[in-house]
Amino acid sequence: MRRIETDVVVIGGGATGAGVVRDVAMRGYRAVLVDRADLGQGTTGRYHGLLHSGGRYVVSDARSATECAEENVIVTNIHADAVERTGGLFILPPEDPQDFGDKWWQGAKDTKVPAEEISIAEALKREPRINPHITRAFAVEDGAVDGWQMVWGAANSAKLYGAEILTYHRVAKIIREEDQVRAVMCTDEKTGEDVQIDCTFVINAAGAWAGEIAAMADCHDVTVVPGRGIMIAMNHRLVNSVVNRCIYPADGDILVPVHTVSIIGTTDVKADDPDKLTIPRDEVQQMMDAGEVLVPGFRKARAVHAWAGARPLVKDGRVSAEDTRHMSRGMSVLDHADRDGLKGLLTISGGKLTTYRLMAEHVVDQMCEQLGDERPCRTAEEAVPKSEEGKNYVVTHRLEEREEDRLADQIICECELMSRQSYVDLLEAQPQATLDDLRRQLRLGMGPCQGGFCTTRAAGLALEHENIDIERATGLLRLFLKNRWIGLWPILYGDQVRQTALDNWIFQGTLDVEHLPTPDEELTV
Amino acid sequence: MSKIVVIGAGIAGLTATLRCVAAGHQVTTITKGIGGLQLGQGTMDILGYMPNRVERPLDDLAALADEHPDHPYAILNADAVRTGVNYFAELVGEDLLVGDPERNVFLPTAVGALRPTALAQPSMMAGQLSDGDSVVMVGIRQLKDFYPGLAAQNLARSTLPDGGRAAVRATYIDLPARKGEADATALTYARVMDDPTFRQLFVTAVKKVIEPGEKVGLPAMLGLKDPNSWREVAEGLGTEVFEVPLQPPSVPGMRLNQTLVDKVKNARVRWVYGSQVLGGVAENGRLTGVVAGTTGHNVTFPADAVIHAPGGFESGALELDSYNHVFERTFDLPLAGADNEELLHGNYWGEEQPLFRVGVRVDEQMRPVDADGSAVYENLHAAGGIIANANRWREKSGDGIAVASAVRAADSLSTPTTAAASGAMDSKGDN
Structure with missing residues (x-):
């Protein structure tokens, strides 16, 4: 058994947990973050990529709107490399309630969300593909944010302040000594080793899984309702700024340009188990129809991938448990000292990716209060590593880089212009990574071919550059293809079917991958 | 001499073209782009798995047909496959293909x-x-x-x-x-x-x-x-x-493709490259021509018979639209397996996805048939990947099906001449 000593253990490697560990470390505590999988593998990586301007909530949730507007500015600065300043539009289609336009405009003023009404002609000039029959258009400060890049940015910042980030460490038990938290027991999923982390404080930022974690400290009945939302990535940028449908928050009301794709989202259906999220055909159809309202001809565009995320919504007695959209999206902190008589444990839940930093600030403030420390939060002022220059992401950055190194380096993933060097460097930093772990940071296999051309290369390079055996290398290839398919088959139609047929031709036809020696047990991590 | 239009320039289209030329027909081959040969491994598969590894492919076709009576090989049988494969091997020559269709070889990927x-x-x-x-x-x-x-x-x-x-x-x-x-x-x-x-x-x-x-x-x-x-x-x-062999671009596939395309061009075939066939012109249950899209306007190519070898989903000949409806793009032919509720499933390493078995059902003369088994058009024949009920990539059966169906289609063309006097096929020209 491995043993680590620290002050604070943060459970959960999503945006909230990464924000918390950064904040804790910047306030001078020793901190360890644990996650059962990779950073951003849960809800943080399964959303539409929108950095809210606040416009979405100006009517439904004034407080969230103002928080979003403020945090938008901060996140754009401190995570410059993860944020593209695309700007956004709220457009009012003719079939929607027309009086909502005035309500929205008033809401924007009341909540101080920066907005400007523009003419239809101007809106169409900015986004030529949007529905030309819209009756009103408002410009807002929406952006696109890469959740994985943001989380790794926060984690790397935390590391600079001495924090330790332990991915693939599954929490097995929270050890208490009477009314005080003493340690967190984990299992290292890659090696099977037990790890005991002695600490005085635990912050539970496990999102949709927070109830399970709280129960491990014998704090029961923390009910987090997973609200399943599906997202669909279209193979190119149908729009270059965020396009919102100007209605009361509903399904399929946002189209976000993220990197090389555009993502439509989302639905909201109560799920039973955040580990078993489906992508039902009827919801896919619903997204397609919603897409047509925003961008006519949407169905003719090519969908490349779909995924489902679980919003962690704290159950609130005021609304029915079936209606997840109207539960509080605001953050909530549970102090288990008050609730369960256990000192040294806080659960933070709810919230939005855009306000992740503010959530962290709130919960760490509360921790300091419980510990009787006065240490102010500094996370809003300091940029994370690689964002210090304040240069925001632009979609063409890889094209620029590849033009630089086109003779000296190879392009391993053509769809996403991922270079061999960037891949090998990350392999070296994370030798135990799966191809999906690498994908989240490098976008390997995320373009139109969905791994058809790069998977073999990635597995071949992994075998050569890391100390893994052929069984693991082959297992990595098998796992990656299996995982890509999970997000492909629910939205497979049109040209993506053609691509899939070609991919099958390559893997089954030419390479005969299904007849490679197969392991007794499939690789999972 | 009949006017034959071949649609497609993959392994099936090129083989059908040359077989028709050899039979003395006047052939027009229309293709949207370069055919699929350069995407594959550049060998001649007949049958590799069923699902166990196959040693003697022609011997095992009968067993395959018993087990899967709707498989293209059940309609074609071992003789047709042998004929097709030998014909193809002759076309490309011993510099490009060697071996024995009776016996599989096992080569590293x-x-x-x-x-x-x-x-x-x-x-x-x-x-x-x-x-x-x-x-x-x-x-x-x-x-x-x-x-x-x-x-x-x-x-x-x-x-x-x-x-x-x-x-x-x-x-x-x-x-x-x-x-x-x-x-x-x-x-x-x-x-x-x-x-x-x-x-x-x-x-x-x-x-x-x-x-x-x-x-x-x-x-x-x-x-x-x-x-x-x-x-x-x-x-x-x-x-x-x-x-x-590597993933595309496949050099061995290109060698085969180039050899066949050169032969087609030398055989004075009318080679229409870069045009998509949009549909046919029909009269009394026969096609009298096909319409191809070209720059500015559509062109009708008259035909006594048509061999349709456009490939399957990989080429876009078959399409699944966003409403989950499968259709054949050129002639809107009836498709077998298209009404399956579960065209796709989520297990990548599981059973073959039913979608990729969808295609046209054909009769002995390779004519697409409707649900009752009657030919959709008397003189429309199909060849290659558009034919239903094969797991081409998993079974390693695509090449064999392509050449056997192409040769069978070419040999059983229903043209006004053959309809009038059977036996016209005896006068095969020299290639």
Whole structure:
């Protein structure tokens, strides 16, 4: 058994947990973050990529709107490399309630969300593909944010302040000594080793899984309702700024340009188990129809991938448990000292990716209060590593880089212009990574071919550059293809079917991958 | 002499074209683009798995037909496949395909699987390994589509057809195809390998990294136009070499494609390239022509009979739209398996996805038929990937189905002449 000593253990490697560990470390505590999988593998990586301007909530949730507007500015600065300043539009289609336009405009003023009404002609000039029959258009400060890049940015910042980030460490038990938290027991999923982390404080930022974690400290009945939302990535940028449908928050009301794709989202259906999220055909159809309202001809565009995320919504007695959209999206902190008589444990839940930093600030403030420390939060002022220059992401950055190194380096993933060097460097930093772990940071296999051309290369390079055996290398290839398919088959139609047929031709036809020696047990991590 | 229109220029379309020319027809071949040959592995598959590994493909076709009465091979039978394969092998010649359709060979793939196929390019045949063989897989640093370690280590842990094992190791050479270029495709290499000077550089580089007695596995890039390129490499190295097919662009596939396209052009076929056939013109249950889209306007090509060889989903001939409706794009032909509720499932490594079995059902003359089994058009025949109920890539059956159906279609054309006087097929012209 491995043993680590620290002050604070943060459970959960999503945006909230990464924000918390950064904040804790910047306030001078020793901190360890644990996650059962990779950073951003849960809800943080399964959303539409929108950095809210606040416009979405100006009517439904004034407080969230103002928080979003403020945090938008901060996140754009401190995570410059993860944020593209695309700007956004709220457009009012003719079939929607027309009086909502005035309500929205008033809401924007009341909540101080920066907005400007523009003419239809101007809106169409900015986004030529949007529905030309819209009756009103408002410009807002929406952006696109890469959740994985943001989380790794926060984690790397935390590391600079001495924090330790332990991915693939599954929490097995929270050890208490009477009314005080003493340690967190984990299992290292890659090696099977037990790890005991002695600490005085635990912050539970496990999102949709927070109830399970709280129960491990014998704090029961923390009910987090997973609200399943599906997202669909279209193979190119149908729009270059965020396009919102100007209605009361509903399904399929946002189209976000993220990197090389555009993502439509989302639905909201109560799920039973955040580990078993489906992508039902009827919801896919619903997204397609919603897409047509925003961008006519949407169905003719090519969908490349779909995924489902679980919003962690704290159950609130005021609304029915079936209606997840109207539960509080605001953050909530549970102090288990008050609730369960256990000192040294806080659960933070709810919230939005855009306000992740503010959530962290709130919960760490509360921790300091419980510990009787006065240490102010500094996370809003300091940029994370690689964002210090304040240069925001632009979609063409890889094209620029590849033009630089086109003779000296190879392009391993053509769809996403991922270079061999960037891949090998990350392999070296994370030798135990799966191809999906690498994908989240490098976008390997995320373009139109969905791994058809790069998977073999990635597995071949992994075998050569890391100390893994052929069984693991082959297992990595098998796992990656299996995982890509999970997000492909629910939205497979049109040209993506053609691509899939070609991919099958390559893997089954030419390479005969299904007849490679197969392991007794499939690789999972 | 009848006017025949062939749609498609993949393995089925090109074979059908040449077979029709040989029969003395006047042929127009219309294709949207380059056919699929250059996407495949460049060998002749008949049947590789059912689902166990097949040793004698023609012998096993009867068993396959028993088990799957709707399989294209059940309609075609072993004789038709033998005829088709032999015809194709003759067309491309022994420089490009050798072997025996009765017996499969098992050749290493780029990830190190042992892949069954019937005929293969002579440059690949030394890849048939036996117990105790010493093999070295040689990669090129500047070629990103071949990782010798992956191929070597998987091969080394595979049981060979004779029950034994081979000792396989991996190594690299460092030799840019073009000076100062770190990222080249196999095609770039194949082109420079046609040049004897570069070939010599290549041999010298490989010689340094191999040991005496080793067979040498190389990525399939040993020359594009020069059929003797690989032999010179083997002679220069003083050992047996074998090419391993890569993901597209496939050099072995391009060799087959180029040879056939040259033959088609030399046979004075009307070659309409870059035009998509949009539909047909029908009269009394027969097609009298097909309409192709060209720049500015559509053109009708008159036809006494049509061979439809456009491929399947991979080419866009079959399409699944966003409402989950499958259709055949050119003639809106009835499709078998299209009304399946579960066209797709979520298990990548599980059963074949039913979607990719969808296609047209055909009669003995390869004519697409409707649900009642009657021909949709009396003179429309289908060939290749558009035919339903094969798991082409998993079974390794696509090439055999393509050539057998193309030859059968060409040999049973329903043209006004043949309708009037059967037996016109005897007057086959010389190719």
